[in-house]
Ligand SMILES: Cc1cc2nc3c(=O)[nH]c(=O)nc-3n(C[C@H](O)[C@H](O)[C@H](O)COP(=O)(O)OP(=O)(O)OC[C@H]3O[C@@H](n4cnc5c(N)ncnc54)[C@H](O)[C@@H]3O)c2cc1C
Ligand SMILES: NC(=O)C1=CN([C@@H]2O[C@H](COP(=O)(O)OP(=O)(O)OC[C@H]3O[C@@H](n4cnc5c(N)ncnc54)[C@H](OP(=O)(O)O)[C@@H]3O)[C@@H](O)[C@H]2O)C=CC1
């Protein structure tokens with residue numbers, strides 16, 4: 001346990017580390033992969049090259065340190081990270097490795113300012129934080145293991161079906177190679193895939209939201225081919241081009257805490273941006289099956305009908321449900337979309353448009369999509385007066401980028 005003096009040292013040096021934050025974590029990852037190249041198999045190298053992971057780690061370690069006296073405050077943030085850690089296969093034995101390399105880096109960056117007393121205090125603080133992660137993740141591994149037919153790490157699934165949903169999105173129907181029954185999962189959760197590409201030295205682990213509802217004999221994921229920017233997305237292009245029916249792929253047990261709360265019956269508003277619609281599909285299918293009388297507004301913002309996935313699937317759900325309202329917003333509607341008038345609004349989702357189209361503000365809101373879309377929707381909901389507990393979103397960048405709902 002940390003002594004009072006160590007707590008004061010942590011609190012007084014946390015601002016310095018915040019200042020050097022990403023410089024420390026950038027150097028940390030270089031040192032970590034130099035000393036432990038095997039960890040290149042689990043870290044997303046695109047996130048590394050774009051600096052996203054360095055920022056995320058720096059923010060979380062320093063946030064934990066600044067809350068060192070009331071760590072229970074950061075449990076919700078730690079839980080979200082622990083879900084991802086568990087789905088990737090982070091183990092207790094990894095924590096001392098990260099700790100050693102992180103402290104070495106702090107010493108290197110702070111140089112003569114890194115006295116033995118400061119380093120020992122940060123070592124103690126890291127161990128306290130690491131123990132919280134290790135305990136949480138142990139429970140999550142046990143829970144995943146104990147679910148019917150569960151497994152705690154990765155297990156082989158085969159591609160049972162591939163369905164082209166749009167010009168850029170293809171769905172993969174995955175079934176367990178051992179034919180064990182699938183564990184249930186919460187709508188909105190994701191799985192991690194461990195993707196081995198022949199010419200690549202390391203595996204690529206990626207997360208994909210489950211786009212079907214629990215209780216079926218398969219998992220369905222729907223993957224957008226990332227090819228708008230250079231370099232093309234390594235995993236999504238491999239899945240689209242080279243993963244075919246019958247091929248095997250290691251899959252983690254479902255994880256994630258961005259999940260539909262089925263215990264309350266307030267009206268529901270699901271807002272998906274682009275392929276961010278995937279968790280919304282799982283939520284839509286689940287709620288229309290289990291609570292057919294719950295009013296649901298399903299909003300999909302996409303470029304146009306050539307890019308949009310699940311248009312027909314959602315319209316089919318609409319046919320069988322009197323309490324579902326479906327709205328489509330295209331930002332780059334094609335001429336065919338215009339002539340068929342097959343969408344509700346052109347442009348971006350806005351505060352005034354949401355105000356006009358959300359029938360009941362006392363709703364639960366769930367949204368997911370690209371960052372600019374997320375920022376816009378969050379702003380609009382806050383402006384509409386939605387309270388923090390009504391707003392649920394999956395965002396996987398440094399949280400500071402998104403306006404936070406003010407506490408009431
Ligand atoms: C919880 C969660 C759920 C998700 N669910 C889905 C889903 O349902 N469907 C879906 O399609 N995606 C989903 N994603 C995203 C998915 O995990 C992948 O990130 C996505 O498929 C891209 O992976 P990739 O390997 O194809 O691209 P990567 O190779 O990882 O590249 C990603 C982007 O980074 C850029 N990039 C790569 N390397 C560099 C570099 N050296 N310098 C600069 N830029 C670079 C690429 O141009 C590309 O635009 C989800 C992500 C999370 C965290
Ligand atoms: N559980 C999770 O965390 C999941 C995360 N994802 C992530 O969701 C993202 C989906 O991206 P993608 O499919 O490429 O989405 P797109 O880039 O296609 O964007 C979707 C729509 O949102 C519009 N948009 C862009 N900016 C704004 C804005 N400021 N306000 C409102 N709308 C806006 C786009 O318009 P425009 O034509 O101008 O681009 C487009 O019409 C990916 O980053 C993916 O990784 C996906 C699935 C699950």
Ligand code: HEM
Pocket residue numbers: 039042043044045047048053056057060061080081084085088090091094095096098126129130133396397
């Ligand atoms: C106290 C210690 C740790 C903290 C505070 C921490 C924090 C984080 C954070 C904030 C993220 C981003 C989560 C997200 O994107 O939603 C993350 C992801 C990750 N962490 Fe940790 N982590 C710790 C220890 C570890 C250890 C010991 C390992 C194992 C080597 C590890 C491996 C990973 C991996 C592989 C990812 C996903 C990276 C990516 O997809 O780009 N972490 N961690």
